Amino acid sequence: MAETAGGSESGAAGAAGAPRVVVIKESRVYRGPNYYSYEPAVHLVVDIQGLEESPTDLLPGFTEALLAILPGLHDHQCSRGHDGGFVERLLEGTWAGHVAEHVALELQRTAGHEITRGKTRSTGARGVYNVIYGYLDETVAMLAGRLAVRLVNDLVSRSDGTPPPDPDFDFEAEHESFLRTSQRVAFGPSTQAILEEAITRDIPWQRLNSGSLVQLGHGVHQRRIRATMTSITGSLAVDIASDKELTNRLLAAAGLPVPASEVVTSADEAVRQAHRIGFPVVVKPLDGNHGRGVAINLTTDDEVRAAFELAADESRRGYVLVESFITGKDYRVLVIGGNMVAIAERVPAHVIGDGIKSVTELVDETNADPRRGVGHEKVLTRILVNDAAVELVRAQGYEMTDVPPRGEMVKLALTGNMSTGGISIDRTFEAHPDNVDIAEEAARVVGLDIAGIDFLCPDITQPVRETGGAICEVNAAPGFRMHTHPTIGDPQYVAKPVVDLMFPPGSDSRIPIVAVTGTNGKTTTSRMIATIFKGIGRKVGMTSTDGVVIDDRLVIRADASGPKSARMVLQNPRVDFAVFEVARGGILREGLGYTSNDVAVVLNVAPDHLGLRGIDSVEQLAKVKQVIVEAVPKLGSAVLNADDELVANMRRACAGEIVWFSVKPNNRMIADHCRRGGKAVVLEPGELGDLIVLVHGRRRMPLAYTHLLPVTFGGKAMFNVQNAMAAAAAAYCAGAHLHDIRAGLRSFTPSYYSAPGRMNLTEVRGVKVIVDYCHNAPAMVALGDFVDRFFEDAPAMERPQRIGVIATAGDRRDQDMVDLGYQAAKHFDIMVVREDERLRGRKSGETAALIVQGAEAAQAEGARVKEIGVVLDEIESTRVAVERANPGDLVVICVDRARAVWDELQAIGKTAQAGAADE
Template identity: 70%
Template sequence: MAAQRPTPTGPAAPDLRVVESRVYRGPNLWSYDRAIHLVVDLGVLEGYPSDTLPGFTDGLLEALPGLRRHGCSRGHAGGFVERLEEGTWLGHVAEHIALQLQSEAGHDQRRGKTRAVRGRPGHYNVIYGYTDETVGLAAGRLAVRLVNHLVQPQDDFVFGEALDDFLRLAQRTAFGPSTAAIIEEAASRDIPWIRLNSASLVQLGQGVHQQRIRATMTSQTSSLAVDIASDKDLTGTLLASAGLPVPRQETVRTMAGAVEAARKIGFPVVVKPLDGNHGRGVCLDLQSVEDVERAYDVAKAESRRGTLIVESFVTGRDYRCLIVGGHMVAIAERVPAHVVGDGEHTVAELVEQTNADPRRGVGHEKVLTKIKVDAAAEEVLADQGHSLTSVPAAGEMVKLALTGNMSTGGISIDRTFDAHPDNVEIAEEAARVVGLDVAGIDFIAPDIASPVRETGGAICEVNAAPGFRMHTHPTVGVPQFVAKPVVDLLFPPGAPSRVPIVAVTGTNGKTTTSRMIAHIFKGLGRKVGMTSTDGVVIDERLVIKADASGPKSARMVLQNPRVDFAVMEVARGGIIREGLGYDRNDVAVVTNVAADHLGLRGVDTLEQLAEVKAVIVEAVPRHGFAVLNADDPLVREMRRRCRGDVVWFSLEAPGSEPREFIEKACRRGGRAVVLEPTDRGEMIVIRHGRRSMQLAWTHLLPSTFGGTARFNVANALAATGAAFAAGAPLHDIRQGLRTFTTNYYLSPGRMNQVQVGGVEVFIDYCHNAAGMRALGGFVDAYAEQQQGRTEQRMSRIGMIGAAGDRRDDDLRELGEVAAQHFDVVVVREDERLRGRPAGESATLIAEGVRSAMASGARCRQVEVVLDELTAVAHVMARANAGDLVMLCVDQHATVLGELETRTSWAQAGSHAGDLVGDPDLDPTELSQTATAEGTEAEEEAIGSSASAEDGAEAPSADGADAVQVVDEPLPSDDKKARRAAEPDRAPGVV
């Protein structure tokens, strides 16, 4: 791309800005992994690549020296600097800054790319990886500000301060060292994880295999054991009763009680909270009554229940033994916070120098904690004859705390391999007595290398949820990989952590295919979690009624502890907005790619739509499968994106081009599901290499209506391929297809057949031209089949509609296709108009019908009834017994409820009275709920329904719910035309 060369002074007002941001939480269009996607507008900077901006590169490298190590596309350190000097656009620069800022925060990210936005000059897609999405987004925003500042300094922006704010944000959102260590170990074993809150609650594994951790507490940590460990008095009693060395101790609630206990035990003593942690409120080596009285107030301030422990003071070094699953995995010697004198600097200056260590931070944000100088520290100094202004002698160790806790500024020395076996046995026994799966045993002993029963020493505390950082990041010694035994405890070698995931996408048929797959595996006894446009289903129970084909719903299924098999319907909108809701799927099914949802979110062509659908194919691992439609050229091309094996399916007859393609694949050992003609009908056959396995005749599958519903034959082929790839036995696949029907309870809103007063009524979700062609083929075939059984003429009436966010031409095409198959077309509108005024979508569809009628299509009459239930009433009023009615609905539940009511009327012979029907089809209970956040319907909405109140043109009395009739009645059915005009036959129609 050629850039306009700037004036020597550079741009007057740099205006690089972020115009859109997205967070991909799984595989997506740009990356196999999670990523941040920013759309940036360079503004005037489009004409100023980096080499035209004097001082820009030097200023950038001074602000972030780590950029010198970026290789960029050159593949070697310094490659990005070369790009800067040669000239690169500033959107690309922002990408590298965002990556480096995350590295400054300890998030090692190196994946990124920048690409121009098609058709929008000066706009760029900036994509980069992230560890924490909050930090990743903040890095992108700060990167943009820094670029603008380097081009022209801004008075209100100081990069050093902004960087500090950014790092503090990263520290607040980051996992602690212990949680991070466990997650890193789990990820190294390919165990998936999900953060369940903003703190440290994390799910490891999926579905039925999941385990949870919160810091170092796990799903297997006993609540009773935690309570025991929190009660130091009870802990001491239990350990003493087991013959383990513990100090003498008493529980007190008053100062007088503390003094009396100290006298009874004998000085020196320790006073500490009964329910404390992290060493807070622990006062050691108290030599007198006055010391105990002062310590009482300190300890009580840190006690939640006001109960304190007075125990004998055991002299020696402070050791922490980490026990996991009853076995010692690490031992650290904890040295209290201190400084070492040099004979020149004061204690305060030495503390400042020590805290300048980059490994030290506030609290648990880094591997070491900064030393805090407070009243307690000054008192410790005074006991040693020092103050903050003292200058210690060279080499003198000056303590600033008595306890060796890391959280108070202490350091750790690894002593794992120095411990005496007797001491190891004592620590392991203590963890077993308390009952903790992960325990920190605090030992006070002269030397851990000598048996404490001989040298003296005791267990002074047993800790639940012990911190790992003293073991993973010791100040002195070798780090211990203590997270490994924790993950071994939760997921023993060979134990599964993932549930099989089958992802299904495509323009049409994905919902029915998903239901077929779920039905097959339900028959195998699996607890199937399924997402679809109707909601989230867990083990055949609808737990959320909404359009749930997005990534949030997928994560909801994987978080359910009953699910051992997942079937995910994956919609285009969710992929574009957030990516997939998981890292990979074992089987990916793509039914077809047709013109629908075009013109939305930058997807304007079928090829671009295929790129979106192919994301689930790219998410197939090497041991997985992609089930692809060989009859669709765009789907067939997706094989090149699949790392695993491909299972093909095809409706075409032997000898056709797709079948020849499949034959070549099978000769190379491939798999396929095809149709083979026999003298008894079409047989579904599974091919694997040169082997053929007959499955079932298509006309005997209930969902195909005697083989006339070719789209459900295709869906059955796709479901067979997915089940075969997922390991289902042949007879179970056959049984699943034979028992899957399109009744409302197994397949709501998809080819549901209802008899209403002798009228054959079908309810389906068809809403685009490609789907209407398939549905029209069924109408033709089914009508011909039924016509052969009776001499009565069957009229065909279709109610159709589409979402308002489709292109004008797509809406007209839907009407044109429908006109080829129906005698009468009634056009309705969805409840949510999606950005169009009331009546506009219906008018465009009706235009398509009229255009086809003018060209000789089957249709002879088109009517517009905007309200769906009113349109249903109108259609049913003009239908006679023996007619075929196809209702393409938006709210299938309310339509089924209306038809159930009409069936009850017909059976009762009256329209009066409150009749009790099927409670699952009660129209008052089945109004569709608002779509959940992140679902397809919500994601694709580009506007809300227009109304008179918000400025839209208000419908007239004979407008929105009126019938608009093209006066071309059916020549052979004047009686129907008269009945349609009778008000009492069409309630609500003017």
């Protein structure tokens, strides 16, 4: 079930006097594959403080008290692999963080959420642990985690005999509140049944609101449900079903048996119609549901008047229906897609006398049934004793304190609704065929794809037309619980035909997803892939640091490389192909946000963003980026950079096929891979230039010469050569034809308007200016290589200057900033060092000083740089760099606000043109 790494080795030498309580320092919810787990999970960072020195075997009475409160912990296997494994760990001694994990899992279990996934690991800091556990509903899981910590702290204080940290803590009351909240926010049994069926078919889903509105499928294939209403359900049919009088008239016109009925708006009118129809009668709201406000078997004027008031309160429009009372048993016939799929006999909430116990005691005994819970949390609902129940018992000749005779049934509700404590008996295979035909015809008359037909008749096994009986209601969005979890009889798998309606066998529910990650080059590669599939005619949804693009239209301008943006694309009903740029920040913050990607592309892993969110080494960073590789299914592909050792090692984490790309010739690993029928994209030098070749087994398929691709600047930008190779491999894996791949790569240009901030080249006053987001040392090495190649074709007598505007974000480590300056100094004659507008916790000038420090160190070693200046403002540094340049020089601006810098460059150019015209 779960594992723990135990206490840290420094535990025995912990600080004396530290508080003996567990504190939640940080909490996160992962909504998809993540750094810690492939499944959705909650992550709590807890500090157990003084309890680091007190595992559970040193806490007197702790284990016994915990197991008495939550006996279900006996079933937890933990790392032992057998029931009782966690109890063994408690007795041997385990730490409070591990206990909190298991308690959180068990609390979810008490709410009906069967989850067993969890683990607890030390963060490396003394007493601080990562507690990871799975969930079905994130709100329930977070509440469970907080309640688990409070319970552990309370039990520790009892063990120590010290004052509890929360004197008002009452676990029973808190647990009851937790269960009620869980029932309110979690999916009901009907929605859950449909989702479980969808999951078994690998149909993805996502919740769209805090209620039961759920999307099944992605993009163009999506369908929606709200409980048991689907996107196929007609609104007109729902309106008809909610109007009981209209429903009765339509059914009667079709020759179906229905009770006589009339709509009334006053108590006096209800009495008159009751006399006209003939007693006994039923009074109920015209547009009610769940049996609320329904009174049956009324035989007097006073009963009708009282029932009218009750029904009117439950009616949304104030209309009340009076109809003839049909004697017999209450049956619910479930019709889906025009076919009967289940029948349940509904028995109202009741108790059976034993001649010993009172009615109250019998109710308590019935509610003690472990199958009964609050609301819909379990298969049965606890019987609620309210004023109406007391009056009903009194009408049967008993008080709540009376002892009914043995075998006597005492009803506590008039209707057989499960939500009021009723029970159900499965009668699916007992119904007479005529009755089944009547129910199916009723659903067709109303027009519902999913309908609950309420039959009242003496016996469902006999024809209703002969024995008497009628259809008393046709319900839209009928509940499934009575069919999926009958009290007596076999469960019926009614969710299957619902999912069949929305996704007929053989239909698609997913759209292809290509995920791209790496330290550098993610956005450019994502845009290349999107361009290829746009050329094929696909409606591409793309996320990147530039924003969310739907079918070539920028709908959100923001850093959209996280899971929320991915879900936004998957919700769009136009999208039939998705390309996601996946940044390490989103993975650490929330996970991927989706379950799997058909193609994962990992470009490179280099030191960047280290020291943030617990990622302190490049190896840990590689594990974060590896998440998209782990999310590749068996029939998917991972496109990996064979030239990067950290990326190449990710092959072991992929369940699908591996596709390599490499710019280095004669790679033995790739040769062996292709000899076995594998795929790779390689670079082959030739007389006409470097050729990108797609290799699939023995087949070698030329794609394009690098110098013919605009994004490579004549083959000089080797990092974009790599990006183009990765894009080609991803497109091939996703089903693109070679012709389409070639066309897409040749049409993709690094202009500001197609890829803002990615190697955008313009000319200002005769000076060539490149705008790029380069912000770390590895990117500067690649960019510097391009700068060195940029003038290789120029005449030897010309010595154009290279001017660089250099900066990085303030949340990088000091050493990363120094390294950036050191690398930049190797390639530029003049460096203008600036800072971003957002300093991210740094003081003004601090980031620039570290970059200058690195540049000066390189300069002292004989690097190319001759002049280093500091101009902190981004726009002002742009002006300074352009002014220092002469015609024919190259200025490279490492930007933060690409649009503002581009606009400034265009303004400088227009000013220069205007000045030239005046002369």
